[in-house]
Amino acid sequence: MKRLDVALGERSYPIFIGRNLLAQAELWVSEIAGKQAAVVTNETIAPLYLAQIRQQLEQKEVCETILPDGEQYKTLETLNQIFTDLLEANHNRKTTLIALGGGVVGDMCGFAAASYQRGVDFIQIPTTLLSMVDSSVGGKTGVNHPLGKNMIGAFHQPQCVLADLSLLDTLPEREYAAGVAEVIKYGLICDAPFFDWLEANAEKLMARDGEVLAEAVYRSCQNKAEVVAEDELESGRRAILNLGHTFGHAIETAEGYGSWLHGEAVATGMVLALQLSCRLGWIDASLVERATSLLSSCNLPVEPPKNMNVEQFLLLMGRDKKVIDGRLRLVLLRGLGEAVVTSDAPEQDVVAVLRTAGVAP
Amino acid sequence: MKRLDVALGERSYPIFIGRNLLAQAELWVSEIAGKQAAVVTNETIAPLYLAQIRQQLEQKEVCETILPDGEQYKTLETLNQIFTDLLEANHNRKTTLIALGGGVVGDMCGFAAASYQRGVDFIQIPTTLLSMVDSSVGGKTGVNHPLGKNMIGAFHQPQCVLADLSLLDTLPEREYAAGVAEVIKYGLICDAPFFDWLEANAEKLMARDGEVLAEAVYRSCQNKAEVVAEDELESGRRAILNLGHTFGHAIETAEGYGSWLHGEAVATGMVLALQLSCRLGWIDASLVERATSLLSSCNLPVEPPKNMNVEQFLLLMGRDKKVIDGRLRLVLLRGLGEAVVTSDAPEQDVVAVLRTAGVAP
Known part of the structure; x- marks a missing residue:
């Protein structure tokens, strides 16, 4: 496994790169500060990897949001689904959001983390090559507007990024x-x-x-x-x-x-x-x-x-x-x-x- | 006029308190860094003070959003109206949003400023006593969710706050x-x-x-x-x-x-x-x-x-x-x-x- 540190002062965080990282709880579950964690993923990824995530999080109070798959759903309306799920599960300001998916899931989950109760922690687990090399590094989060891409968002850095290359085995x-x-x-x-x-x-x-x-x-x-x-x-x-x-x-x-x-x-x-x-x-x-x-x-x-x-x-x-x-x-x-x-x-x-x-x- | 400085390092800003401040462009129009400014207000305040604001901003490229009045409109959906207006007017990352209204307008305009293109400047011109003494100080911005108040938002500090006490003359x-x-x-x-x-x-x-x-x-x-x-x-x-x-x-x-x-x-x-x-x-x-x-x-x-x-x-x-x-x-x-x-x-x-x-x- 390789480790890369993104140097951003007190917002610095590590990126772990390697195979079979999901199973290594000490790498990422240890980054969850509170008792609550919320997994945000989509309907394509959920059947493939959600069970593995659940297994690692069995000590936590977990809430799950499964979004429709696709850039066309990267909207304020879909974002609101994440907030609804968090509120229905009574998640507080110490919760940690976990983005399990590609750039769309990462951007939306990151923006949800930036905005939920004015900011909570989040962890990125990218499942596409694009999101591993691009959207999971740098803290840009957000959603699209019908009049322009990524026009609504925030800069919000994750606690860590888990670039588990095994997850690319199923990528079209x-x-x-x-x-x-x-x-x-x-x-x-x-x-x-x-x-x-x-x-x-x-x-x-x-x-x-x-x-x-x-x-x-x-x-x-x-x-x-x-x-x-x-x-x-x-x-x-x-x-x-x-x-x-x-x-x-x-x-x-x-x-x-x-x-x-x-x-x-x-x-x-x-x-x-x-x-x-x-x-x-x-x-x-x-x-x-x-x-x-x-x-x-x-x-x-x-x-x-x-x-x-x-x-x-x-x-x-x-x-x-x-x-x-x-x-x-x-x-x-x-x-x-x-x-x-x-x-x-x-x-x-x-x-x-x-x-x-x-x-x- | 009194001046109070909120000390927050590089996010510090002044609050001006006094009568007839709106007419003093050197206090607040000077804080607008670019050529564009967007006034966000509501249908109750617009007929009272929007003309005065417009007059002060005649050198700028101005876009206006007039929201319905009331806490029940402090939603993601209403917020989106601000983004739509900004995008239709081609406002870029150097625009400055101006919140002219009470706490609801201030919170929504502030969150719009925090999120539009991942963050632009904003100025607060509170028109209620509550927003002068509370919501215009401290950088809390956001909207409500049907399941909880202020559950979606950001910390975003204004460039300055203009507490023009003359504006309270019309307050019920x-x-x-x-x-x-x-x-x-x-x-x-x-x-x-x-x-x-x-x-x-x-x-x-x-x-x-x-x-x-x-x-x-x-x-x-x-x-x-x-x-x-x-x-x-x-x-x-x-x-x-x-x-x-x-x-x-x-x-x-x-x-x-x-x-x-x-x-x-x-x-x-x-x-x-x-x-x-x-x-x-x-x-x-x-x-x-x-x-x-x-x-x-x-x-x-x-x-x-x-x-x-x-x-x-x-x-x-x-x-x-x-x-x-x-x-x-x-x-x-x-x-x-x-x-x-x-x-x-x-x-x-x-x-x-x-x-x-x-x-x-």
């Missing part, structure tokens, strides 16, 4: 690939040697080879933890983690949450961001080619959906959180492993890149 | 009295000389005498600010501010939010808490008599509603946030100005006090 192929998109992102934004390593190990990674997978998760979490530790509340550098996300959010919003997976939208968004970086003369066309080819070989989409037009892209990108005082802020590359946050990209170049990628005017 | 008598209940509370829990002063000035205070009112607001905010500064996240001493609130919450929940005003429920709750303190031998009957008589002379209810029974009280008190690991924690007095948080009150004494106060078995 398409979701696994979506997680790989974020893994590749870390190489692109801040870790060139990791990008090279991923090119060399792409086949093994897609075959879920134990050692390669553990290393990919560890290195991804390490990169993210370093960036987050520098800038917990995203006032500056942390925004580089959003490479591909402004384009990606536009795709997710236009297509309706759940039709494109988050990682898929980010993959295509990263290709567009690299194409724009290249058009501005900041990176070579060969790097765009390498990244596109790596993403493609990992079964990820690299072209925007056919039914969107340029106007729609610009409108939805303008509503993204990365916009400050009306100027479109984007994460672009100055080289491999060198992401920058910039408001310097002229709109006409954004349009040109979208048009070249086949987006209708 | 019953709501004014409800605010006086919290003023009296500060005397009881931590400021004996203030309690004596209130007894001497009760008539002038109820007549809204300018100087007496300014002093009462200043002294209340000062007391609250001191308690909050010691314990921002309510892990200990801050709980003394809840004198009368556990009994009071039970009354508000049983009667339905909005039927008893918060301050009214707290007034009766304080009488019950003092009766219990007396029964435990901690304070003299004469203090219970003095407090009851002062509250009564300020037109506040001092007896629990006739339609509640003991079982209902205990059940609803048990669901209050002040309960830790199943033991009922109450704020009681050890003397005038000496509140303590205790789990020592036997349930049989709570029952006896309720029965003596006329509550059915």
Whole structure:
């Protein structure tokens, strides 16, 4: 087992990475301070792993919430179900929420923990590759609004994260690939040697080879933890983690949450961001080619959906959180492993890149 | 004008107390960091003061949300209206929310500010005495759940609070009295000389005498600010501010939010808490008599509603946030100005006090 510490002062916490961690109560049940614990999961994950969790928690007063599965349920209304269950079970301010699921469950359970009685503890047990390498590190929690993704939420750090790689054994192929998109992102934004390593190990990674997978998760979490530790509340550098996300959010919003997976939208968004970086003369066309080819070989989409037009892209990108005082802020590359946050990209170049990628005017 | 600073490290902020402050843009408009501002108010306050606010904000890009008036609308659903308006107006993370209203508007606007894009600035302009002396100091924000009051929320400090006493000119008598209940509370829990002063000035205070009112607001905010500064996240001493609130919450929940005003429920709750303190031998009957008589002379209810029974009280008190690991924690007095948080009150004494106060078995 590997252990990684996210350094955030008094909000610091460990991430445990390895196989069969769920069974090791000393790792995570020990983090529950009170007598009460509430498991939040979804209808897909519950039949697979809820029994194991229950077994570990038999000394606790446990309440369970099983949410419907899917990004389209990441709403205030679904969130309220968690509050109702907690209140019906008389859970107090010393309760600990346990997020057992992917990013949607983690984001909702985390926001529920941030807001229930103005804040209680929570533990993350991610069940997807995406949530292991992305949403379980950094404390971002929240729900969607019909007018924008992740528009309602809080920064709330967990007590610990249990990245139990055994849980990925049941993950469908398409979701696994979506997680790989974020893994590749870390190489692109801040870790060139990791990008090279991923090119060399792409086949093994897609075959879920134990050692390669553990290393990919560890290195991804390490990169993210370093960036987050520098800038917990995203006032500056942390925004580089959003490479591909402004384009990606536009795709997710236009297509309706759940039709494109988050990682898929980010993959295509990263290709567009690299194409724009290249058009501005900041990176070579060969790097765009390498990244596109790596993403493609990992079964990820690299072209925007056919039914969107340029106007729609610009409108939805303008509503993204990365916009400050009306100027479109984007994460672009100055080289491999060198992401920058910039408001310097002229709109006409954004349009040109979208048009070249086949987006209708 | 008086100025009071709430000392909370980098989250410190000033409270301005005086008449005609709304017109002084240098006090509060200067606190708006970006180009956007969003006013959240309700349908009762909007016709009275919204035009004045608009005038001061003419240099800003302003969005307005007018909520229905009443505690029964302090819900996640109403909160969502604020998010919808912000998103439709394309407000970004640099926007500043302005709460123009009483405690309900302040709590909802504050929670919206805590949660919109994971946190934006906000300014409080309380329009009731209760919100000036209580909910605008201390950073507690949130909404109610059908199963409990203030169960969903966040700690989020404003940039500044503008306690413009002119705004109280239009406040109905019953709501004014409800605010006086919290003023009296500060005397009881931590400021004996203030309690004596209130007894001497009760008539002038109820007549809204300018100087007496300014002093009462200043002294209340000062007391609250001191308690909050010691314990921002309510892990200990801050709980003394809840004198009368556990009994009071039970009354508000049983009667339905909005039927008893918060301050009214707290007034009766304080009488019950003092009766219990007396029964435990901690304070003299004469203090219970003095407090009851002062509250009564300020037109506040001092007896629990006739339609509640003991079982209902205990059940609803048990669901209050002040309960830790199943033991009922109450704020009681050890003397005038000496509140303590205790789990020592036997349930049989709570029952006896309720029965003596006329509550059915």
